[in-house]
Amino acid sequence: xxxxxxxxxxxxxxxxxxxxxxxxxTNPVHLSSCGCHVPNDSxxxxxxxxxxxxxxxxxxxxxxxxxxxxxxxxxxxxALLILxxxxxxxxxxxxxxxITDKYIFITGCDTGFGNLAARTFDKKGFRVIAAxxxxxxxxxxxxETSERLHTVLLDVTDxxxxxxxxxxxKNQVGxxxxxxxxxxxxxxxxxxxxxxxxxxxxxxxxxVNLFGLINVTLNMLPLVKKAQGRVINVSSIxxxxxxxxxxxxxxxxxxxxxxxxxxxxxxxxxxxxxxxEPGLFKTDLSDPVKMTEKKLTIWxxxxxxxxxxxxxxxxxxxxxxLKGTTxxxxxxxxxxxxxxxxxxxSLFPKTHYTVGKDAKTFWIPLSHxxxxxxxxxxxxxxxxxxxxxxx
Numbered sequence: 001x002x003x004x005x006x007x008x009x010x011x012x013x014x015x016x017x018x019x020x021x022x023x024x025x026t027n028p029v030h031l032s033s034c035g036c037h038v039p040n041d042s043x044x045x046x047x048x049x050x051x052x053x054x055x056x057x058x059x060x061x062x063x064x065x066x067x068x069x070x071x072x073x074x075x076x077x078x079a080l081l082i083l084x085x086x087x088x089x090x091x092x093x094x095x096x097x098x099i100t101d102k103y104i105f106i107t108g109c110d111t112g113f114g115n116l117a118a119r120t121f122d123k124k125g126f127r128v129i130a131a132x133x134x135x136x137x138x139x140x141x142x143x144e145t146s147e148r149l150h151t152v153l154l155d156v157t158d159x160x161x162x163x164x165x166x167x168x169x170k171n172q173v174g175x176x177x178x179x180x181x182x183x184x185x186x187x188x189x190x191x192x193x194x195x196x197x198x199x200x201x202x203x204x205x206x207x208v209n210l211f212g213l214i215n216v217t218l219n220m221l222p223l224v225k226k227a228q229g230r231v232i233n234v235s236s237i238x239x240x241x242x243x244x245x246x247x248x249x250x251x252x253x254x255x256x257x258x259x260x261x262x263x264x265x266x267x268x269x270x271x272x273x274x275x276x277e278p279g280l281f282k283t284d285l286s287d288p289v290k291m292t293e294k295k296l297t298i299w300x301x302x303x304x305x306x307x308x309x310x311x312x313x314x315x316x317x318x319x320x321x322l323k324g325t326t327x328x329x330x331x332x333x334x335x336x337x338x339x340x341x342x343x344x345x346s347l348f349p350k351t352h353y354t355v356g357k358d359a360k361t362f363w364i365p366l367s368h369x370x371x372x373x374x375x376x377x378x379x380x381x382x383x384x385x386x387x388x389x390x391x
Contacts, residue, residue, distance in 0.1 A: 094347040102227075103127045103173045104344065107156060107216060108185030110137030112283040113234065117182060117337045122149045124341075129169055131156075131185070156185050156212030166219040177227030180344045181220050183213045184234045188285055190294050193310070194245035196302060202247035209251035214258060221266075228270035232343045233259045234336075235277050237356075237363040243378060263351060274343040279356025279363055281330045292319065311386025318383045328358040 104121060108114035109130035115137075118130040122145045131154035132138040138151040150172065154165050169178065189205030190197060213233060224231060237243075239252030256275065263273035280286065295315055299307070311317075339353035354364050366374055 095345045100125045102179035104180035105129045106182040107131045114184040157207045178223035179227045179229040182232045189247045191244040191246045205247035206251045210254045225269045231273045237359045240367040276353045279359030308390045330356040
């Protein structure tokens with residue numbers, strides 16, 4: 001350090017134990033008294049001018065906390081992490097006080113998640129209003145539930161139907177308002193290669209999954225704000241990663257965006273908005289037989305050029321590829337309903353719920369990875385084309 005100092009600022013001679021003395025009337029201060037090694041004369045000969053101070057600073061820097069202190073520090077850090085985990089778990093278990101006077105409205109209750117949710121929340125004591133698309137779905141649900149549950153026929157793509165239903169719900173809930181709105185209604189549409197499709201193939205899933213959800217939410221929102229309640233939007237892992245062509249993934253991506261903006265806008269009103277992202281579950285809507293029938297229908301209307309590119313056995317090859325992914329399909333629909341329950345009843349609900357082993361271990365992690373890795377893994381699940389150059 002001394003050697004690097006400009007000459008006009010250098011001390012002469014360099015700092016050492018013998019010449020580092022206190023001022024007049026005070027005791028001298030020796031560098032050796034602080035526990036530092038002071039080089040002797042032979043050491044000084046090996047050091048450059050001013051190197052004594054550098055040596056002292058280096059030895060101070062190299063001092064280490066004793067091992068026993070490190071172990072104690074590690075113990076307390078670990079204890080703090082465990083305490084935080086316990087408090088976080090405890091916070092998630094805190095529930096609202098009373099649910100028997102709270103109304104919830106659920107769309108898409110004919111089958112699947114919505115049907116199970118309506119039956120589950122009815123047993124818990126909620127005042128459930130279940131929207132069904134068909135009369136048969138409504139009748140069956142009424143037969144399996146208590147008198148508290150009410151059903152209503154609703155097509156979420158019909159604006160007038162949504163308005164009439166909203167007015168009917170308003171009359172039912174009165175001044176209590178609507179505690180929970182669960183937007184569950186949805187359709188997969190056609191899942192096929194993009195160049196097989198027309199704009200009409202995209203229209204149905206986007207109308208139901210996106211515009212229907214938005215329309216129901218906008219109409220019911222004043223009732224939810226009155227109760228300072230909860231809005232729960234059922235999206236999908238298809239809203240985080242597009243695994244197939246068709247309108248399903250675009251509609252779910254848009255639901256994620258609508259959910260985020262709604263959550264921030266409603267925070268000032270005390271309304272909590274949550275998004276549920278299920279993985280692959282076995283429901284009537286995800287029936288592989290029905291999906292294959294839709295693909296075969298589209299295949300019949302394809303041009304000869306496209307058929308030549310993909311090959312006559314493309315659909316069968318695709319089905320063979322899907323058979324290897326059956327272990328990823330979740331059979332227990334109650335996993336999704338449990339997330340709905342937490343979002344409705346917890347004092348500290350989450351903003352996003354990822355449901356299903358496939359979603360947690362594959363789809364969501366993959367959605368954060370580079371596009372080149374996403375493409376590589378997803379393309380491995382697709383059947384090979386017969387002659388892609390036949391254009």
